[in-house]
Amino acid sequence: MxxxxxxxxxxxxxxxxxxxxxxxxxxxxxxxxxxxxxxxxxxxxxxxxxxxxxxxxxxxxxxxxxxxxxxxxxxxxxxxxxxxxxxxxxxxxxIALVPQDPTGALDPLRRIGAQLAETLAVHGVERVKTAARRRAEELLAMVGIPDPKRVAGSYPHELSGGMRQRAVIAIAVSCDPQVxxxxxxxxxxDVTVQAQILELIADLQQRLGMxxxxxxxxxxxxxxxxxxxxxxxxxxxxxxxxxxxxxxxxxxxxxxxxxxxxPTPGVARGALHSIVGAPPAVGAFPDGxxxxxxxxxxxxSCTQADPPLTPVAEGRSAACPVVNPEPASVVA
The missing domain is CATH 3.40.50.300 (P-loop containing nucleotide triphosphate hydrolases)
Structure with a gap:
């Protein structure tokens, strides 16, 4: 390719x-x-x-x-x-990672701005300290932090969970990753903050083309x-x-x-459908x-062979010959 x-x-x-x-x-x-x-x-x-x-x-x-x-x-x-x-x-x-736990991803002993500046320096984006500090504040503003200068001078424990996650996202996109x-x-x-973070990632994806x-x-x-x-x-x-x-x-x-x-409106909690049994233990997968x-x-026959992921419609694939018994004549 x-x-x-x-x-x-x-x-x-x-x-x-x-x-x-x-x-x-x-x-x-x-x-x-x-x-x-x-x-x-x-x-x-x-x-x-x-x-x-x-x-x-x-x-x-x-x-x-x-x-x-x-x-x-x-x-x-x-x-x-x-x-x-x-x-x-x-x-x-x-290629950059936004982890599940922003607290564990940040160095508790270093200010947010210094951690951003270090990332910029390591990857050769900005090695001059004054310029790196200025760029760090710009990145914090880009991820929706209202007072970027204050946050750049703060330690992780001084920020809320949502602010820490925004700081981690700023670090992740600081070098304009492809992925x-x-x-x-x-x-x-919190639920309200979750929606804001998802909206932020979608906005950055559109702006940066990631x-x-x-x-x-x-x-x-x-x-x-x-x-x-x-x-x-x-x-x-x-x-x-x-x-x-x-x-x-x-x-x-x-x-x-x-x-x-x-959960759906009108269905009592105890009446919710559940998948019987439990997933197999990691490393102890059954045959088929x-x-x-x-x-x-x-x-x-389902226990005899592990079905491959195969096309079932245009742009769609599934690994179940029972639900999709006939091979689809489409390009996945």
């Missing part, structure tokens, strides 16, 4: 296996997707489905603790074979943010397509079960389709 026309992020058959002296635990199993410039990909699923591990594996944040397979290309450049010094230039500069990975960026925030990979367990977040959605279960993508279509007319029983479990033990539509 020509790098000049390559998408910002292309993930192909990604696998992640955590290794120790006595065990090997496969967590991510053959995940593939592509995100174009200015596009969004949502990874949706229950806790333990492999969403965050997929996102962090793309940036190779696990080091020697995990073995990675497959391919991760950033604008056509293969990342899986890069040495650690080269990866440090890529991380934060070309922004947001790993459950609103989980620790590709965004958003990890969430919240169907509402996936519906509000839009773009494409990839539903994960037991370390694999089981459905993928435009968010409005997937979330209104799912083509995999797991996706359907997630949507049926949502991992969802088969919980699936109301499972057949004996």
């Amino acid at each position: 020509n790098a000049a026309v390559a998408p910002p992020l292309a993930v192909e058959d990604l696998t992640t296996t955590f290794v120790s002296r006595h065990r090997r635990i496969e967590v991510v199993r053959g995940v593939s997707f592509t995100i174009g410039r200015g596009e969004t990909m949502m990874l949706l699923g229950e806790s333990g489905s492999g969403k965050s591990v997929t996102a962090r594996s793309i940036m190779r944040l696990y080091g020697s603790a995990a073995e990675l397979g497959g391919s991760v290309r950033l604008s056509g450049r293969e990342l899986t074979g890069l040495a650690e010094p080269q990866l440090r230039d890529v991380r934060g500069g070309q 922004l990975i947001a790993d459950e960026p609103t989980t620790a925030l 590709a965004v990979l958003m990890v969430t367990h919240d169907v509402g977040v996936a519906a509000d943010f839009g773009g494409r959605v990839g539903v994960m279960y037991a370390g694999r993508l089981v459905e993928e397509g435009p968010a409005p279509q997937v979330l209104s007319a799912p083509r995999h029983p797991y996706t359907a079960g997630l949507l049926e479990s949502l 389709c991992a969802f088969a033990p919980r699936c109301p539509r499972a057949r004996p």
